[in-house]
Amino acid sequence: MNSYIPHSEEDVREMLLAVGVQEIDDLFSDVPEELRLKRDLNIPEGLSEEEVLSLMRKYASMNTLGTSYLGCGSYDRIIPSAVSGIVSLPTFATAYTPYQPEISQGVLQAIFEFQTMICELTGLDVSNASLYDGHTAAAEAAAMCFNQRRKSQTLLVSPTVHPFTLKVLKSYFSDMGFSITVLPEKDGLPVFDSLPDYLDSSLAGLFVQSPNIYGLLEDYSGVADMLHDEGALFVISSDPMSLGMVKSQAEWGADIAIGDTQPFGLHQCFGGPTAGYIAAREKLLRKMPGRISGQTVDTDGNRAFVLTLQAREQHIKRERATSNICSNQALAALATSVYLSLAGWDGIQKAAELSYQKAHYLAAKLAATAGLSPAFSAPFFCEFTIDFTSEERAGKFLDSMKKRGIFAGVHLGSLSQNRKGLVTIAVTEKRTIEELDCYVESAMEAVNE
Amino acid sequence: MSNVIAELKYTKKHEWIKIDGDKAYIGITDFAQDELGEIVYVELPEVGDTFEADDEIASLESVKAAAAMYNPLSGKVVEVNELLEDSPESVNEDSYKNYIYAIEFSNSVELDELLDAAAYTAFIESLEE
Numbered sequence: 225m226n227s228y229i230p231h232s233e234e235d236v237r238e239m240l241l242a243v244g245v246q247e248i249d250d251l252f253s254d255v256p257e258e259l260r261l262k263r264d265l266n267i268p269e270g271l272s273e274e275e276v277l278s279l280m281r282k283y284a285s286m287n288t289l290g291t292s293y294l295g296c297g298s299y300d301r302i303i304p305s306a307v308s309g310i311v312s313l314p315t316f317a318t319a320y321t322p323y324q325p326e327i328s329q330g331v332l333q334a335i336f337e338f339q340t341m342i343c344e345l346t347g348l349d350v351s352n353a354s355l356y357d358g359h360t361a362a363a364e365a366a367a368m369c370f371n372q373r374r375k376s377q378t379l380l381v382s383p384t385v386h387p388f389t390l391k392v393l394k395s396y397f398s399d400m401g402f403s404i405t406v407l408p409e410k411d412g413l414p415v416f417d418s419l420p421d422y423l424d425s426s427l428a429g430l431f432v433q434s435p436n437i438y439g440l441l442e443d444y445s446g447v448a449d450m451l452h453d454e455g456a457l458f459v460i461s462s463d464p465m466s467l468g469m470v471k472s473q474a475e476w477g478a479d480i481a482i483g484d485t486q487p488f489g490l491h492q493c494f495g496g497p498t499a500g501y502i503a504a505r506e507k508l509l510r511k512m513p514g515r516i517s518g519q520t521v522d523t524d525g526n527r528a529f530v531l532t533l534q535a536r537e538q539h540i541k542r543e544r545a546t547s548n549i550c551s552n553q554a555l556a557a558l559a560t561s562v563y564l565s566l567a568g569w570d571g572i573q574k575a576a577e578l579s580y581q582k583a584h585y586l587a588a589k590l591a592a593t594a595g596l597s598p599a600f601s602a603p604f605f606c607e608f609t610i611d612f613t614s615e616e617r618a619g620k621f622l623d624s625m626k627k628r629g630i631f632a633g634v635h636l637g638s639l640s641q642n643r644k645g646l647v648t649i650a651v652t653e654k655r656t657i658e659e660l661d662c663y664v665e666s667a668m669e670a671v672n673e
Numbered sequence: 674m675s676n677v678i679a680e681l682k683y684t685k686k687h688e689w690i691k692i693d694g695d696k697a698y699i700g701i702t703d704f705a706q707d708e709l710g711e712i713v714y715v716e717l718p719e720v721g722d723t724f725e726a727d728d729e730i731a732s733l734e735s736v737k738a739a740a741a742m743y744n745p746l747s748g749k750v751v752e753v754n755e756l757l758e759d760s761p762e763s764v765n766e767d768s769y770k771n772y773i774y775a776i777e778f779s780n781s782v783e784l785d786e787l788l789d790a791a792a793y794t795a796f797i798e799s800l801e802e
Contacts, residue, residue, distance in 0.1 A: 375722075510714060510734075541739040544732070 290629045291659050295607045295650020296437065296639065297358065297386055297484060298492045301465070301575065302654045307489045307562045316558055325515075325531040331554065332529035335517035338561040345467045345572075346481035347474025348503035352514040354557035355549060358484025359392040361500030362431065362461060364547060365480045366393055368504065368511045369429035369457045370402060371546045376428035376456075377402055380419070383409035384436035385461065387640040393431070402428075412438045412600035412609070419450055429457035429479070435466050437636065439583075439607025439648055440600055448477025457508075463487055464501065466605045468569075468576030473503075480504045489563025490556055499556035509533065513547030575653045579606035583651035586660050594667040599646060607650040609636070615644040622647065624670035630663055632670075675704035675797055678769055682784070683793035684745045689769060690787055697746055698772040701733065704797045706768040709735040715757040715764065718774055723749045726783050731773055733764070745787065746778040 231239075236248070245251060252260065271279065292300040311317065319331055326332070335353040342351035355361045366379050379397070381390060383406050393404050405422070408415045414432060430451055434442035444460070451458045460478040465487040467473075473481035486498040504512055510533070518532035567575065583606040590596040590610070598604070599611035610633075612618035618635050625632035637644035651660070677683075682690040687705035691698040706712065714734040724730050730744040752775035757763060763771040778784075788796065 510716065541734075544739060544741060 288626070290626065290631050291655070291663075292492070292631045293633050293649045293651060293655075293663065294492070294631050295439070296634045296636075296648055297388075297463070297486070298495060298498070299463075299465070299487050299606075299650055299652050300492055300654055301487050301579075301652045303489050303491065303563065304566050306566055307559050310562045311555060311559045316555065319554070326529075329529055332517045332531065334558050334561055335515070335552070335554070336519055336529050337565070338557045339517060341561060341564045342464075342501045342503050345464055345472065346462075346478075346501075346503040347472035348478070348481050349506040350509050350512060350516070351501065351503040352512055352516050353552035354485070354554070354560075355500035355502055355514060356553055357496065357498050357500045358461065358482065358486075359386070359389050359500070360549075361482035361484070361502045362389045362459075363392050363396040364500075364502060364513045364549060365459045365461075365482045366397060366404075366428070366431060367513070367547055368480060368508055369431075369459065370397075371511050372457060372508060373425070373428045373455065375425050377426045378405055378422065379403070379428045380422055380430045381406050382414035382430075382432040382436070382442075383407055384412065384414055384438065384440070384442070385431065385433040386437050389433065389461065411602065412436070412440050413442055413602055416447060419447070423450065423454040423456065425454075427451075427454065427456045429459055431459045431461070433461040434470075435463055435605040435607060437639075437648070438600055438609040438646075439604040439650070440602040440609075441466075441470060441605055442602075444476045452477070463605070465572065465576050465579065468572035468574075469580060470605065479508060485557065485560040488567075489559040497553065497556050499553035499560055511546060513549040514552055515550070576606075578653035579651060582606075582653070582655050582660060583608060583649075585657075586649070586651050586655075586663060589660070589664045590667055593664055594671055596667060596671065606652060607648050609646050609648045612645045612647060618645050618647050620673075621667075621670050624673055625663075625666055628666040628670070630666055632663070632667070675702065675707060676769070677702070677704075677790050677794045677797075679790045681769070682787035682789065683796075684743075684787060685796060686743050686745075687797075688742065688745055690745055691772070692784070693775075696751060696775050696777050697748075698752075698775045699742075699745065700772040701742065701764065701768050702793070702797075703768050705740075706765050709733060709738055709740060711736045712761045712764050715754075715761045715773065717753040717755070717757065718750045720750050720753055723747075724776070726780075733761075742773065744776065746776055746783050747780050748776040748778040751775050751777045 240247065315330065319328065338354060339351040343349065355364060369379060370376055379402065381393060381404055397404055407418065432442060436442055448458045457479040458477060459480040459482065460473040460476055462473060462481065462483045464483050464485055481503045483501055484498050485501050490498050515531050516533050518530050520528055520530055522528040587598055587608045596610045598608045600609060612621060615637050618637065622632050622635060633647040633649040636646040636648055683702065687702045689700050689702050712733055712735045716732045718730045724744040724747065726745060726747045728744045729741045731742040733740050733742065754772050754774065757771065
C-alpha cells in the first residue's frame with residue numbers, strides 16, 4: 225500500500241536540507257544513545273490491497289458468533305441503521321479535530337447537540353464535547369474534585385465501581401500524592417456508614433457508580449447533603465441507558481455525572497471506540513476538561529456555533545492547565561447524538577424498560593428452573609449477578625454456554641481478584657423472548673453437565 | 674504609559690497593595706490588566722483560607738492568556754471581591770478600584786519588601802524598553 229506514503233526520497237532530502245541536518249536519524253539526536261532502537265521495527269513487509277482484504281477475511285472467519293449477554297459497561301443494544309448511515313458520511317467520518325473550529329459549523333453544531341442531550345439526561349447544567357471513554361471521564365471528574373477542593377488529598381471511591389475505573393483512578397492519581405480510598409462493601413453495595421469519618425477539608429469528593437458492577441441500583445439518599453455540608457463533591461457514574469428509568473445524577477444531588485455513551489448507538493467492537501460523557505453543575509464549568517461548543521449569533525444575527533471557554537486548555541493556560549485533554553471523541557459522540565435524536569425520550573424510556581423487564585424475566589426463570597438465583601437482593605436494572613462459588617464452576621458454565629452459541633455473561637473474577645465465581649449477565653431490549661428461553665434451556669443443560 | 678498610583682505599594686509580579694490597618698487590599702496593576710487583555714474570569718481564593726507569601730492565591734484568565742496571582746503578604750483571606758465573579762471585566766475598566774482580595778497579614782516585616790510607586794514605575798519602564 226505504498227501509494228499512501230506521501231513523501232518521495234527527494235521530498236525528504238529537501239526537507240532535511242531546509243532544517244539543516246544530514247539524515248532523518250539526526251532529528252533524534254536529543255534522545256540518549258542507549259534509548260535508541262538500533263534495528264528495524266519487528267513488523268512484516270507491506271501488503272497489496274488484495275492481500276490485506278484476504279487476510280482480514282481470514283481473521284473475520286475466526287470469529288465465534290453467538291448471542292451476547294456480555295455487559296459490565298458495554299452492551300449489545302439495538303442500533304438503528306440511520307446511525308451508521310449518518311456517521312459514515314464523509315463530511316463527518318473524515319473530519320479531523322477542528323483546529324480552526326468556527327469554519328466547521330456542522331461539527332460544532334453536532335457537538336452542541338450532544339452536550340444539550342447529555343445535560344437533559346443527567347439533569348446537570350453543563351456538558352463538554354465528550355471524552356475518550358467512561359473511564360477517562362472518571363479520571364477527569366476526579367481531577368475536577370481535586371482542583372475544586374484545593375487542599376484535598378483524598379477521593380473516596382465506592383467498591384462497586386467498574387474495576388477498570390478504579391484502576392484508571394489509581395494510575396492517574398496515586399503517584400501525584402493523592403489517595404484513592406475505597407469504601408467497604410456489603411451485599412453487593414457500598415457501605416456509607418464510615419463516610420462521616422472522612423468529612424473534612426482533605427476530602428475532595430465521593431465517586432460512586434449506579435447501576436454498579438453487579439448491575440445493582442444503588443440508593444444515595446442523604447449522601448449528597450453530607451458531602452455538600454463539608455464542601456466535598458459528589459460524582460455519579462451511570463450507564464446512560466439506565467437514566468431512561470431511574471433517577472438522574474442531578475436528582476441524587478451529584479455535582480458531576482459521568483459515564484460511557486456506548487449503549488447509545490455504538491457497537492461493542494471488542495470494547496471500543498466509545499465516547500465518555502461528563503456533565504457538571506455550572507459552578508464547576510471552569511474546571512471542566514476538554515472543549516465546549518457554544519451557541520451564539522454571527523455579525524448578521526444568524527445562529528452560529530463557537531468553541532468556547534478554551535482558557536482551560538493548554539494553549540492558553542499552558543503549564544497551569546488542569547487537564548491534558550484537548551480533544552474529544554467526535555465521531556463516537558456523533559453516533560450517540562444521532563441515536564438519541566432518533567430515539568428521543570420515548571425511545572430511551574422504552575429501551576430501558578424493555579431491558580429491565582427482559583432482564584427480570586431471565587433472572588426469575590433461571591432461579592425457578594436452573595437453580596441459578598441472583599447473588600444479591602438489591603434491585604437491578606438490566607444486569608444481574610449469579611454466584612457460581614468458584615472460578616472453575618463459572619468457567620465451566622460459560623464454556624458450556626458458548627458451545628451452545630451463547631455468550632452467557634462476564635466472569636467478574638477476570639476483572640478483579642476478589643470476585644472469582646461471580647458471573648454478571650446483561651440483558652438488553654435487543655434480546656427476544658425466544659433467545660431468553662433458549663438461554664434458560666441451555667443453562668439447565670449446562671449446570672447439569 | 675500605564676497608570677501607577679502614588680499612595681499604593683507594589684510587587685514585581687504586578688500586584689498593588691493598599692494597607693488598611695492590619696489588613697491589605699490586593700489587586701493587579703493597570704500594567705498587568707493591559708498586558709493580559711480582556712479578562713473573562715477571575716478565580717478568587719476562599720475567605721478564611723491562609724496563605725504564605727509567594728503562594729499562588731488566585732488566577733485571572735483573559736481571552737489570550739491565564740495568569741496566576743502570587744500572594745505578597747502571609748496571612749488569612751478576610752474578603753474577596755465577589756463582584757468579579759459576574760463582571761471580571763471590571764478589572765480592565767479600573768484595576769485599582771477593583772481589588773481581588775483582602776488579607777489580614779501576619780508578618781509586617783514582609784511590608785518592607787514591597788515597592789513604592791516610584792520604584793514600580795521604574796520597574797515597568799525597564800520592561801517596556
